[in-house]
Amino acid sequence: MSNTNQQVTVGCAIAAFLEQCGVKAAFGVISIHNMPILDAFGERGKIRFIPARGEAGGANMADAYARTTGGLGVCLTSTGTAAGNAAGAMVEALTAGTPLLHLTGQIETPYLDQSLAYIHEAPDQLSMLKAISKAAFRIRSVETAISTIKLAVQTALTPPMGPVSVEIPIDIQAALIPMPSNLQPLALPQSVPSARALDELAERLMKAKRPLLWLGGGARHAGAQVKRLMDLGFGVVTSTQGRGIVAEDDPRSLGAFNLHKPVENFYQSCDAMLVVGSRLRGNETLKYELKLPRPLYRVDADPAAEGRCYTSDYFVCGDSALVLSGLADRLAALKVDPGFMADLQKARDTAVHGLVDGLGPYSALVEQLQQAAGREFNWVRDVTVSNSTWGNRYLRIFDPRAGVHALGGGIGQGLAMGIGAAIGAAVTQSGKKTFTLAGDGGFILNLGELATAVQEQADMVIVLMNDKGYGVIKNIQDAQYGGRRHYVDLHTPDYAELSSALKLRHQRVGNLAEVAGALDEALSQKGPFLLEIDMLTIGSFKTAFAGPPVNQTENVESAESAEKAAAAAAAVVAAAATAATA
Incomplete structure (x- = not known):
């Protein structure tokens, strides 16, 4: 049934349906091929749209938004190469099992699939979308637009969850229809055990x-x-x-x-x-x-x-x-x-001590981050060495929705996702501060999203581990290629100057005793803050991380040695606290 007294675009009806799904924010890049939907977002004023600087960043934002809220993430892209730009981030969401709705445009239906070399068309785009999504649909008529979107949302939210893509030809988006009277989402099937x-x-x-x-x-x-x-x-x-x-x-x-x-x-x-x-x-x-x-x-x-x-x-x-x-x-x-729990605690303590010892000076960084973050925070990570070693296990989190990390791995979107994912986590209106840990190698792959963070005043602290290169690749080359290092040293910007140009608050730290003061400054006001850790000045980890682990005897030093490392970290933390109160 429909409300025959009110004529709206299909794009407007889609916006109204997403509101009924509880969507409060969406992400992406505006285009001629998604404008009917985004115009409705703007006019209705119920869904906040965060304009990303690239489609991959927008999909990362929607991914992290869904992970930290437990709800539906929404990303909008244009057709053709723009939809292709989101592919890596969609694979990340697919690997993570994130319920994400990817709405992408499509050219006008009379020219679609006609091999006319029509501008903006990507041949067989739907097959590409199916490869990077849990499912992908094309809206083929005005009459089936809302039913297709309903099915897509239900599919995304049904376990095993995942991203679902829907391509919507622009003529269908812009078509006028009576506002549907039933915009309720479809019920989700529940898997009841016998x-x-x-x-x-x-x-x-x-x-x-x-x-x-x-x-x-x-x-x-x-x-x-x-x-x-x-x-x-x-x-x-x-x-x-x-x-x-x-x-x-x-x-x-x-x-x-x-x-x-x-x-x-x-x-x-x-x-x-x-x-x-x-x-x-x-x-x-x-x-x-x-x-x-x-x-x-x-x-x-x-x-x-x-x-x-x-x-x-x-x-x-x-x-x-x-x-x-x-x-x-x-x-x-x-x-x-x-005696079971005592044995469990002993195993954990030994594992933690071994990891702390391998961090060398950076164990102090973890302690200071933990103190600054408290218990109510989001913890977003890319695949930098620091996350592979300690970010994914040592800095403690206390809520199942607090953690966002790169499941897809690799130097593709897992390396580049830090800034975008942090923005998605930061704009959920949860009241939590978002911390993201990123390496400089991946950071520069999605650098444009810093402008998004500033524009949206996303409440986030970026901890940038800067060693001016691909650290883990260097370690792999040392371990497996006789120390022959090729193509891993990177020219990186002066982040102080870059931050100044973007009006982004920034501080570079070359002594870990300065971290506590820098974090105090970061948390002193809302909005984004870039905390740059100068690893070339501070030094290396005690134990090099050279890629994913294999099953071999782990060199875990004695508890006495690990306790000494922890004591050294505590000394740095104490020095930082003294400096902060001086």
Whole structure:
């Protein structure tokens, strides 16, 4: 049914539908091929549009917005090469399982797919979109426009979630129609586990004395149910995507120290592992050679997860919150080993000490960031060396929506996503400060988005680790290519001058004792701040990171050595505090 008294463009009807989906912000680049939708955004005034400086940055923003809110991210691009510009960021969102709606334009329907070399057309654009999306649709008529958008949103939000692309020819966007009277989103199907499967899994778990949960991103909405199992005696370890489901200062959790040798050794003392909403990806399981506890049980809303990467001793298909709630109801009489948690804490402490020692001087940076951030913050990371070593596990987070990191990896969009993702996290109106940790190599790939951050006054602190090159590639060349370094040294701008030109607050730090004061300045007012860490002056990490880990004996120094490193970091923090109060 429709309201026949009001004629609107299809673009306006789409905007009205997105409002009903709870969308408060959208991102992208304005174009002749998406103007009917963006005109409606502007005129209706209910969805804030953040104009990115590039389509990839806009998609990164929508991705991070969705991850930090738990809702739908929306990105708009033009057709052809503009849609192609978003491809890398879409692959990142696809890898992360982000519910994102990518609306892209298309040329007028009379000329579409006619091989006319029509300006702005990319041959077989829909196939490209299908390759980088969970699903992709073309709106083929005015009459099916809203139904197609409804299906796209439902598809994006249905587990396993992911980005969905919709191409909309410009003549359809601009066509006049009666405003539809039913703009309610479609209901989301829920994956309900069978009672019989829950009974069987609970019976198996009742035999365990040292049970461990491995939590992935598919369990981010199941924090209350996870806590029930922890209160029954389960320990916890998380993937990087599962961080914050359990506050990372909880002594019953290993956090994301999931593949360190002391933790792998601890796994051998566990007599059951329940993997919940995790793909057990190769980069977090030593390319599937990490020795996980047996029996290994899996819970996932995606039935295809059964047996993938690791053989499942038992599998339950269902929403993680429903499965864990059902298990908690059935496991009230569980009896665990009284020494289990002490052993877990020892394994975590040993892993943390080993990592801290390997950071050398930069352990002081982590401590000062932790103090400045508190507990209510967003933590956004690209794939810089600092994130691969400590950003993805050591700086503690306390909320399952607080962390945004590059799951796609690589020198493509995972390296470039830092600025855009931070903007997306910062404009959610959550009241949280956003911190992003980026390396200079990836930072310059999306440098234009700094202007977006300033224009939108995004409340974010960028911690830029500047060593004027591709640090991890240098380390790989040292480790695997006889120290022959080629193509890794970069000409980088003077960030003080660049920041001045952009009216971006900036401070360069060449002594880690200055970090606390710089962070105080960063947090003293709203808006973006660039904190540049001069790594060439400060020096290198004690232990070089040379790419993803392999399964080999980890050189973990004694607790005494690690404690000395922690004490040295504490001394730097104390010196910084003294300087700040002087």
